Amino acid sequence: MSNKAARFETVCVHAGRKIDPATGAVAPPIHLSTTFERSPDYSPEGYVYSRSGNPNRAELEACLAALEGGAEAVAFSSGSAAAAAVFQSLKPGDHAVVSRDAYHGVLRILREVMTGWKLGVSYVDTTDLAAVKAAFTPATRLLWVESPSNPLLKITDLAAAADLARRAGVLAVCDSTFATPALQNPLAFGMDLVMHSATKYLGGHSDVVGGALVAREAGPGTERLRFLQGTLGAVPAPFDCWLILRGTATLNVRVLAQSANALALARHLEMHPKVEQVFYPGLESHPQHALAKRQMRGFGAMLSFCVRGGEQAAVRAASRVKLFTRATSLGGVESLIEHRASVEGPESPTPKNLLRVSAGLEHVDDLIQDIDQALA
Numbered sequence: 001m002s003n004k005a006a007r008f009e010t011v012c013v014h015a016g017r018k019i020d021p022a023t024g025a026v027a028p029p030i031h032l033s034t035t036f037e038r039s040p041d042y043s044p045e046g047y048v049y050s051r052s053g054n055p056n057r058a059e060l061e062a063c064l065a066a067l068e069g070g071a072e073a074v075a076f077s078s079g080s081a082a083a084a085a086v087f088q089s090l091k092p093g094d095h096a097v098v099s100r101d102a103y104h105g106v107l108r109i110l111r112e113v114m115t116g117w118k119l120g121v122s123y124v125d126t127t128d129l130a131a132v133k134a135a136f137t138p139a140t141r142l143l144w145v146e147s148p149s150n151p152l153l154k155i156t157d158l159a160a161a162a163d164l165a166r167r168a169g170v171l172a173v174c175d176s177t178f179a180t181p182a183l184q185n186p187l188a189f190g191m192d193l194v195m196h197s198a199t200k201y202l203g204g205h206s207d208v209v210g211g212a213l214v215a216r217e218a219g220p221g222t223e224r225l226r227f228l229q230g231t232l233g234a235v236p237a238p239f240d241c242w243l244i245l246r247g248t249a250t251l252n253v254r255v256l257a258q259s260a261n262a263l264a265l266a267r268h269l270e271m272h273p274k275v276e277q278v279f280y281p282g283l284e285s286h287p288q289h290a291l292a293k294r295q296m297r298g299f300g301a302m303l304s305f306c307v308r309g310g311e312q313a314a315v316r317a318a319s320r321v322k323l324f325t326r327a328t329s330l331g332g333v334e335s336l337i338e339h340r341a342s343v344e345g346p347e348s349p350t351p352k353n354l355l356r357v358s359a360g361l362e363h364v365d366d367l368i369q370d371i372d373q374a375l376a
Helices: 010-016 055-068 079-088 104-112 129-135 156-170 221-233 239-249 253-272 288-295 310-317 340-344 364-376
Strands: 074-075 095-099 120-124 139-145 171-175 193-197 212-216 275-279 302-309 336-339 354-360
Touching: 010 055, 010 253, 055 074, 055 212, 055 239, 079 104, 079 139, 079 193, 079 212, 079 221, 079 302, 095 221, 120 364, 129 156, 139 156, 156 171, 193 239, 193 288, 212 221, 253 275, 253 364, 302 310, 310 354, 310 364, 336 340, 340 354, 340 364
Parallel strands: 095 120, 095 139, 139 171, 171 193
Antiparallel strands: 074 212, 193 212, 275 302, 302 354, 336 354
């Protein structure tokens, strides 16, 4: 179906899917074959080898491109693999400007892998557009923003950042994992690429790992990403593609319900005597609330808060939850809580008393009750 032919809810259900012509099956079959028969003259025709192409991956990529309103999607075995492909598409000696508040796995790729690539990196607060512009050099080829950011839920002005990048001849990329296509479409604001950890909301059930890049325009850039996808072999398995595609069908209803729970939790925690600060763009107290309201259709299901009493008080509260699950990751139907600095390690810049919450689909009153007893 065309990505402009229907409203978002309909795209979630139908994009990338078709009735199986062989059996009439409504749910797409899983194609586990690693190799495919070639034509008698060996001319390129259809699928050849599952690392370079697979029917389930093609269905997923068509769906993701439609969800983001992009020209082409490239699916990967994880969000980290998708992010790494973007940086590996650059040349040694190139320079990137990267959001300082970003997923620690991306920052780890840059600091522990790409330094050997001789990639120059400047880390900035991308909510400060003057700082972004000042960080550009003649060697800058990439601007990487994350909005909302992990774990402080900062909001970057996507249109303004994309405009700065365009004027400088720089590729603009947005990690939109926290927002999901249900709430935000960075390509519509001028971003060139949008990245997702499909493990999170796209899969939505804590049972599959995947990643994706969606491009506003197809061309040499997407060809390079496709080359890296196949050559380095960072491809999702057919069953993983099938699971993520299944998850996208309920993406809209899940994210809207989870976002409503997150907003209620954030408002409750903002008034809690044991809480110092709440980070959630849906709160009027958030410094970029007006911007979030302007460029998002909802505020998402992720929030963080700082517990009074320091690190020990935060860890103690996390240890006392009964309904929340203490676990890394996010986007599943169950609510998760974690002491983020412990997960990121001793060099983490995250406040030591910060707890990060992924709101699930439980009744919000039960979630509030659990948080209250944990903080008591």
